[in-house]
Amino acid sequence: GEDVEQSLFLSVREGDSSVINCTYTDSSSTYLYWYKQEPGAGLQLLTYIFSNMDMKQDQRLTVLLNKKDKHLSLRIADTQTGDSAIYFCAESIDRDDKIIFGKGTRLHILP
């Protein structure tokens, strides 16, 4: 069945780059997402990538997709204290389809 796996915790020093990794099982996934959840808030879509892309860059965010290995990563350059949140990797077959989420990676920023 569909499954999305990611590590649960990541600690990074302020100013360093954060890399959050994710693997998924469904090869028919067309859309791969990164959502951010700050404490007490909802799920905010950070970025997404189509399965026919290898990379997408948006300001400090870089998404890399290795479709062969079903591996997705999110790199946050120059990590700030405001980046402290839970980051969810997710996938769907179509944009109107249900979204399958990972458990989320809690990013902790060290001073």
Add this chain to the structure above:
Amino acid sequence: EPEVTQTPSHQVTQMGQEVILRCVPISNHLYFYWYRQILGQKVEFLVSFYNNEISEKSEIFDDQFSVERPDGSNFTLKIRSTKLEDSAMYFCASSENRAKGRVNTEAFFGQGTRLTVV
């Protein structure tokens, strides 16, 4: 910026009671969803709703659950007889229909309702 709003933000209910979680999706959206997140676990899909009917539901969405769009703005999730294991954060989401020749926009999520069953 338009947003999905959910009420209440936190609801405590006794086991066996009925509970209704309310959502106001973004006004021009046509697809509506409910997800839930049990503490420490994944965000799980419950149900999607389009054109006044359920388009897909997960195995979690059993006969205890129902959804309704009672008017033009609200989208509700009802749990008929709550169980302890229904305690979770419930997220509502909405998305715009895929118009001809245009890729659909993302699903927008509300801030969630934390349901605690005691």
